[in-house]
Amino acid sequence: MLGFLLLLSSVGPATAQTWDRSFSAGKEDVFGKYMGGSEVLHLVGHRGSLFAAVGYWQDARNVWYGGSDWRTGWGQVLRLDSHDGEWVVDLEMGPMHLRPEILKELTFSTDGVGAKLRKPATLLVAIAYAPGLSKVAVNAFTRNLKGKSWVKARILSGPKPGGENYSVRDLHVHRDQITGVDRVFVTIGTKGVFSGVYDPHVAGEIRWDAKPELGPLKVRPLGMTSANGSLFVSSGSQLYRRTDGKDPSYAVVHDLSDRARFVNSAVGGIRGLTTVANPSGPGDALLFMWSPGSRSQGLIFRLEPQANGAYTRHREVVLADLMCKRLGVAKMTYVLGAYNDFLAYVDPQTGETRHIVGFEGKARGRSYPSWGDGYYRGAMYAIRDRMQRYRLEEVNGKTLAASPALVSTRCYALSPFDNERAIYFGGHDPNGTISTNMAWIYRKTLPKAAGGRQRK
Numbered sequence: 035m036l037g038f039l040l041l042l043s044s045v046g047p048a049t050a051q052t053w054d055r056s057f058s059a060g061k062e063d064v065f066g067k068y069m070g071g072s073e074v075l076h077l078v079g080h081r082g083s084l085f086a087a088v089g090y091w092q093d094a095r096n097v098w099y100g101g102s103d104w105r106t107g108w109g110q111v112l113r114l115d116s117h118d119g120e121w122v123v124d125l126e127m128g129p130m131h132l133r134p135e136i137l138k139e140l141t142f143s144t145d146g147v148g149a150k151l152r153k154p155a156t157l158l159v160a161i162a163y164a165p166g167l168s169k170v171a172v173n174a175f176t177r178n179l180k181g182k183s184w185v186k187a188r189i190l191s192g193p194k195p196g197g198e199n200y201s202v203r204d205l206h207v208h209r210d211q212i213t214g215v216d217r218v219f220v221t222i223g224t225k226g227v228f229s230g231v232y233d234p235h236v237a238g239e240i241r242w243d244a245k246p247e248l249g250p251l252k253v254r255p256l257g258m259t260s261a262n263g264s265l266f267v268s269s270g271s272q273l274y275r276r277t278d279g280k281d282p283s284y285a286v287v288h289d290l291s292d293r294a295r296f297v298n299s300a301v302g303g304i305r306g307l308t309t310v311a312n313p314s315g316p317g318d319a320l321l322f323m324w325s326p327g328s329r330s331q332g333l334i335f336r337l338e339p340q341a342n343g344a345y346t347r348h349r350e351v352v353l354a355d356l357m358c359k360r361l362g363v364a365k366m367t368y369v370l371g372a373y374n375d376f377l378a379y380v381d382p383q384t385g386e387t388r389h390i391v392g393f394e395g396k397a398r399g400r401s402y403p404s405w406g407d408g409y410y411r412g413a414m415y416a417i418r419d420r421m422q423r424y425r426l427e428e429v430n431g432k433t434l435a436a437s438p439a440l441v442s443t444r445c446y447a448l449s450p451f452d453n454e455r456a457i458y459f460g461g462h463d464p465n466g467t468i469s470t471n472m473a474w475i476y477r478k479t480l481p482k483a484a485g486g487r488q489r490k
Contacts, residue, residue: 052479053430056458057086057112057121060471067123069112070095071473074460076137076374079450080158080177084114084458085124087160087445088473089133092464096132099468109133109162111175111184117454117477125175125184130164134175135202140218142207146231146241148214155179155232157239161189161220163200170196172222176238187238189230190222198254198299199223204307206258208265212279219265221255222246224299227267227284248274248284253299257307259375261318262339268304268322270297273337273345288337288345294326301325306372306391313422314338320345323353323372323391332357332369332393336422351424353416357395360426361402361410369395370463373444376418379457382480389418392443394463405439406467413440413461429459429476440474441465455480 059070071088078085088110094100096107109131113124127134141156158177163170172190177183192200201223209216218230218240226249233241253270260266265276266287273288290304297303305323312319313336320337324330332353337345354366371393381388392415396408405411413429429440442463449456460475 054477054479055430055474056114056477057460057473057475058471059088059473063122064120065122067126068106069110069121069123070107070471071110072464072469072471073133073444073462074473074475075133075135075444077445077447077458077460077475078137078139078158079447080139081156082115082450082452084447084450085137085158086112086114086121086460086475087134087137088112089135091133092467092469093472094468094470098132104129109160111137111160117449117451117456121475125160125177127160127162127173127175128164130166131162131173134160134162136161136205136220138205140205140207142216142218142232144209144214144216144232146215146233151232155234155239159205159238159240160184161202161205163196163202163222165194165196168194170194170200172200172202174220174238174240174242176240178239185238187236187240187242189220189228189242190225192225197223199225201254203254203256204258206260206265208260208276210278210282211263219247219258219267221258221267223254224249224251226250227255227258247276247282253297253303256302256305257322257375259307259309259320261309261320266307266320268307270299270303271326273304273307273320287343288347290324290326290335290347293324296327298327301327301330301370306374306376308376308389310336310376310378310389311387311420312338313420321350321376321389323393325370325372328368330368330370331355331366332371332395334372334391334418334424350418350422351416353393353424353426354395356416356424356426357410357414358397360414361397363397363399363401365398366395367398367408369393371443373442377446377448377457379448382455382482386420388420390446390457391416391418392446392459392461394442394465405441406465409441409463409465411439411441413443413459415443415446415459429461429478438474439472441472449477455482 076087111125226246230242444461
């Protein structure tokens with residue numbers, strides 16, 4: 035990642051940014067495998083290729099939404115091997131796996147007892163839950179180190195119903211500061227936070243613990259990050275910090291219940307938990323979007339650590355206000371975003387680190403191009419600079435009238451290709467409306483550095 039950021043800074047004279055559509059759902063790849071889907075949930079660079087998690091929620095190809103074939107319309111992972119190549123199906127998750135809710139690259143430097151590995155193990159892992167006749171299974175799919183196949187391994191099996199009880203929204207490797215072990219943590223809905231270690235001798239190369247470290251929880255966790263040497267997990271209005279050790283524990287270190295007494299679990303509360311530099315002093319701060327319910331406005335808060343272990347809350351922006359100005363409307367009734375982390379990148383013209391966060395929204399009156407239940411049909415995202423200022427941009431550079439409808443920017447990734455300086459964006463959110471083949475991926479080519487001088 036760092037190498038790519040530095041490469042962004044070493045290119046020549048400034049040029050205008052350009053957009054290209056990289057993927058459109060509803061066609062076969064070169065091997066005759068169908069690539070459809072209603073949404074792109076994740077984009078991940080791994081071993082020189084770009085991978086995309088594609089889901090079929092509210093896609094009529096799936097039997098739950100009108101399809102006729104149980105064998106098709108289930109979650110997929112697609113792969114792109116070069117910027118001018120063609121997307122292909124890399125993984126078919128199989129029946130009942132509606133969508134890969136998480137897709138992430140994990141790197142382990144130790145084994146399960148803390149011994150340093152001869153060479154770090156880097157895995158690509160996709161996780162989804164699958165409801166059966168009587169139980170729900172949560173399965174991890176790991177792309178093996180040789181990169182030729184995926185291995186399926188079960189993390190958890192439990193009673194129905196599924197949904198938010200088993201929803202997997204984040205996956206993160208954290209080194210325990212006491213034991214020295216690299217551990218992977220996964221959020222599994224209201225069941226809690228489960229943990230595992232690298233083990234090349236088990237299926238999927240991760241040995242998962244049978245019981246959660248944290249849980250059960252009232253609201254499904256939507257974010258995890260490491261900051262100032264500790265692991266943090268969000269659940270509803272509460273932020274937990276892990277105390278490392280052989281017998282780890284978790285404690286609430288910040289609570290936003292003063293902002294809302296009730297958090298709608300479907301919306302989530304604290305979303306997109308991300309570590310950023312602390313603008314007021316040494317160490318890390320935490321950044322997230324606050325979305326407690328159906329009237330959420332896209333508030334972004336920053337938490338700064340204090341000497342006593344507490345955190346000071348700072349409001350950075352209300353994205354609904356920026357969206358109103360952009361669309362020329364008086365009031366946004368709902369803004370939702372930060373589906374995943376805020377993406378850090380280096381602006382090639384200034385050398386500054388900036389962060390991207392995607393979102394969607396709808397307004398009262400709908401006096402703008404809309405889709406479905408009044409959602410703006412374009413896909414917006416915000417760019418945060420080091421002074422905590424935000425500006426809005428749109429995928430494909432369009433204003434107001436995107437065609438076809440894009441609706442929501444869900445994910446983004448720096449290009450993994452050596453000969454390309456670009457950011458890939460993916461998304462759409464059905465929001466309960468049939469969205470057959472509405473998954474999309476666009477590529478934004480970054481402008482070159484001003485003056486041609488290297489910036490670090």
